[in-house]
Amino acid sequence: MIQNIRVAVDAVVFGYKDHQLNVLLIKRKVAPFQGSWALPGGLVLENESLETAVERELQEETNVTIDYLEQLYSFGKPDRDPRNRVISVTYFALVKPSHHEIKADTDAQEVAWFPIHELPKLAFDHDIILEKAKTRLRNKLTYEPIGFDLLSTKFLFSDLEKLYMSILEKKIDRRNFRKKIMSFEILEELDEKVSEGRGRPANLFKFNKKQYFKLQKEGFLFDIK
Amino acid sequence: MIQNIRVAVDAVVFGYKDHQLNVLLIKRKVAPFQGSWALPGGLVLENESLETAVERELQEETNVTIDYLEQLYSFGKPDRDPRNRVISVTYFALVKPSHHEIKADTDAQEVAWFPIHELPKLAFDHDIILEKAKTRLRNKLTYEPIGFDLLSTKFLFSDLEKLYMSILEKKIDRRNFRKKIMSFEILEELDEKVSEGRGRPANLFKFNKKQYFKLQKEGFLFDIK
DNA sequence: ACAAAAGTGTTGTCCGTACACCCATGT
DNA sequence: ACATGGGTGTACGGACAACACTTTTGT
Secondary structure, three states, X not given: OOOOOEEEEEEEEEEEEOOEEEEEEEEEOOOOOOOOEEOOEEEOOOOXXXXXXXXXXXXXXXXXXOOEEEEEEEEOOOOOOOOOOEEEEEEEEEOOHHHOOOOOOXXXXXXXXXXXXXXXXXXXXXXXXXXXXXXXXXXXXXXXXXXXXXXXXXEEHHHHHHHHHHHHOOOOOHHHHHHHHHHHOXXXXXXXXXXXXXXXXXXXXXXXXXXXXXXXXXXXXXXXX | OOOOOEEEEEEEEEEEEOOEEEEEEEEEOOOOOOOOEEOOEEEOOOOOOHHHHHHHXXXXXXXOOOOEEEEEEEEOOOOOOOXXXXXXXXXXXXXXXXXXXXXXXXXEEEEEEEEOOOOOOEOOOHHHHHHHHHHHHHHXXXXXXXXXXXXXXXXXXXXXXXXXXXXXXXXXXXXXXXXXXXXXXXXXXXXXXXXXXXXXXXXXXXXXXXXXHHHHHOOOOOOOO
């Protein structure tokens, strides 16, 4: 008895946009679930690694290249795809939306960013996958500085704060948060101010990755409650 | 072009035995890596879930039934198996060694518990898988009470302490550790004492799972440094 | 002048950590 | 009586949480 199981990859791509957490979805061009929104992904080719497969599919379907990628979970219920048995190895990805122009192609009829609180019903078991990714994001945010992979290179402190509140779904004390982040000394304050229409203009910041790696090596722990 | 990829499951089974952390391994009966020690596992059947496949393989190869099981990671490098392309979905499992009699069968020539610091070179990429499992165990131990899945139902407080020291690879202050664990109120102190040959006899404890679930629902957090 | 967002310090509480002696048993 | 492991309390310091007013701009 020979196995007949296909292997696919799917990616949950997060980006921070319009002061909210967003997810990248494609509209399926083909059956099953034709016309439904779904996570970008597809079958793995014979000789490519799983990571390469994810990057290829994202490039093909959405024109996005990824800043941060890690494996999320593998889904393998025998009936999760109505056609054949398909195991999907899913990935968790972060991008800076302002750095990419999304564009549908191949299997995708359309690509779009969806705010995390305005999601459509997804194809297959993709709702479950997305839920798992949200949990991972929430946890990861507290012990690794991945927030910076979601923002533009230069960002407002208030956006970092909003990002944390949006993902952790709770209010954060502005003073305590700034104090904590600043104490890590991984932010560079730039000599640039930005006025967002009204209110006092705000300073721009940059994440200092080099300094972060240095501190990490010395045994420092990033940790935000 | 049709995909020809096999899907397997492999399990890293941890148990606490002889005051040390141990791993369950099998000696391979067949090529490749015939005679090498390896993680228990095998190909997924057409209509079983991944979890079922793990449980079946463990039952068949080692005669162990699992107390705690969770997915670890999926390994998919094109050349990780010299025969065909095989994706392995790996699992992380915990058992109470004293509750099971291990016994080799089917693909296994032999089964044995190996202390974590006396491991042989493993077949395939199983060394890497094991490394990943150790990291997971270390992390998980600090924020979930999984230690109790490794010990017997009734255990000595000192064994819990040794287990933590053995897995976290550091000294733990006896008084502070006991204070912390006790403050959670998830241990039941039994009216039984055990003498280990010499020294003052020690009290036996039981993990109160019901109480743990109750506290967890109320938003309490298990957290050990 | 007012509305809107940015920026900034102090204080109390709680938790983690460091640390040393007595107890109950076996030999 | 001595060796061995079991069991227990206190005091200090650092980190977290709570909390409100001033500054700079646009309209």
